[in-house]
Amino acid sequence: MNALKGRDLLSIADLSSTEIIDLLNLAADLKQGKIAPTCPKTLGLLFYKASTRTRVSFSVAMYQLGGNVIDLNPNRTQVGRGEPIEDTARVLDRYLDILAIRTFDQQDLETFADYCEMPIINALTDLEHPCQMLADLQTMQETFGQLEGLTMTYVGDGNNVAHSILLGGALVGMNIRIATPKDYEPSPKIVAQAQAIAGDRSQILITHDPKEAAEGCHAIYTDVWASMGQEDLANSRVPIFQPYQVNAELMALADKEAIALHCLPAHRGEEITADVMEGPQAKIWDQAENRMHAQKALMASLLGIV
Template sequence: MEHLLKLSTLSPDEITHILDVADEYKRLHKAGQDPKDLAGKAVALMFDKQSTRTRTSLEVGVYQMGGLGTYLSAADLQIARGEPIQDTARVLGRYYDAIICRTFKQSDVEALARYSGVPVVSGMTDYAHPLQVLTDLMTVRERRGKLAGLRAGFIGDGYNMANSLIVGCLLMGMDLTVACPAGYRPAADVLHFARRFGDHFRLVQNPDEAAAGADVLFTDVWTSMGMERETERRRRDFSGYCLDAARLTLAAPDCMVQHPLPAHRGEEITDEVLERHADEIFEEAENRLHVGKAVLGILLAGR
C-alpha cells in the first residue's frame, strides 16, 4: 500500500492486514503500551471540511505514536488564495512524511498523491470515506468474529459512505443491499465494480429490502457537508428512509447498527435506535483512532 485514497485499490488481504494491525494497536493502547512507531515523523492534517472524529482521532493517534501531527486548515493555506494543489503538494512533501487530506474533490487527494512524493491518506472526499469504512469493518469483525458471509444493509444517500461500503463489504465477502431513492444512486464506477460480485450486491429503492435479514445495518446523514442548500428537498426525497424500531424488526434479531456520526436524530435514525445501539456506534467512533494509527503504521513504519 503506497497511499490510501479509496478502498478499491486494496486487496482483501491488505484490508485484513489493516484490521489486524488496528486490533493490535488497540490492544496495546488498552494495556498502556503505545508503540512509538512515528517517532521523528511529521504528518500534515490538511482539512477543507469540518471534522470531529477524523481530526481528533488522527491528532491523538499521531501523538500516541510519538509523531507530530500538524492541523492545516485549507482556509489558512495559500490554496485559499489560488495556489495550485500540485504546488502545495510539492511543498508539504518536503516538510512532512505523510499527508492526510479531508476535502471535497477526489481529484485533490489524487493530485496530492501524484505530486507530494509522500504517502497520502484520504480523510474523506465527496466520493469516498475509506478510513470510516475500514473502521466499520473493524467494529463488525470485533463483535461478530468474522466478516465473510454476513448480510449487511445500507439505507440512505448513495454518496461517499455508500461508495466505500460497497467496495469494502464486497471485498471482505459480505452480502450488501443498498437502498436509496431514485436520483441518489452510488457512483457509476462503484456500481460497475459491484457487478463483479453478482448477487452478493443489490441496489434497491425500498429500505425494507435492505433491512430484511441484515446482520448489520448502516446509515448516514441525508445532507452532507456542502449540501446545506438542499436540506429541505432531501428531507422530502428521503422521507420513509429513517432507521427506526419498526424497520429494525425486519433485520436479524441481533442486528448491529453502525453510523459514522454526526447523527441527525429523527431523520436518518431515531433517537430510540441510536441509544439502543449506542455501545456499538460509539465503539465504532473509538475505533477511528486505531484504524488511523494502523494505516499510518503500515505506510510509515512498515507494520
C-alpha cells in the first residue's frame, strides 16, 4: 500500500479499483488482528459539522495504531474566528502528520490539500463521504465474499452518501441503483463520472421508482431524508420521501440474501422501519464498526507504515 503514502483522500474516486481492494484486504487483516502496525503519528480532527461515528472511529483507530489525536474544535481555534484556510493549513502542516476534515464545501477541503503536504482525508463534505463508502464496501465484502457483480440499491435523498456509493460502487464493479423523489436526484456530474468509470463492467440506474431499484438487489441502503444543515427542511420532506422508506415490503423485493444498510444516525419510522433495522438482514452495526477498521487501514496506508 506504499503507493498511497503521502496522498490525499478527497473523493472515493481518488482511489483506483486495485487500491480500494487492497485497502479492504488490509482493513480485514487489521480487524482480525493478523497485523498490528505501529504509528507514532498525530492525527488532527477538524470538524465543522457534528459527528459521532466519524469522530470516535478515527480517534480509536489512531490510538490503536499507537498514535495521538488532537480535536481541533473550530469553536475553540482561530479557524472559527475567520482565519483564512490557507493560513490555518500551513500552520497545521507544521504540527500534524495527517488531518481529517468534516466540512460543508468540498472546495474548502481542496484548499487545505493545496496548502498542506501532509495527507488530507475527507471525513464528509456536502459533496461526498468516501470513508463511509470504504466501510460499506468492507461490509459487503464480508457478507458476500466479493464485490464485483453485486447490486447495491440506495433509496432516499441523492446526497453525499449517494455520490460516494455511485463512484465507489462503479470502481469495484458493482451495479448501483439510486431511487430518489423527483428533484432530489444525485448530481448529474457525479452520475456521469460514475457511468464513465463503470463503462461496460457494471450498470448505473437512476430512477424515481424504489421498487424497480430494489428488485433482486443484494443490498438496500438508506440515509436520513434531511442531511446536516437541512434540519429546517426535515418536516416538509417527510411526505415527499415517505414512499422511499426501507421497510419489510421493500426488502421482500430484493434477493433473499440481501442485507439492509444505513450510515447512521437513523430515524426509525422515517427512512427505515424498526423491524428492518433490528431484523436479521440488517448489517448496520457491522457497517458502523467497519468505519474504524477501514479508516485505520486508510491512515496506515497514507502514512506509509504498511
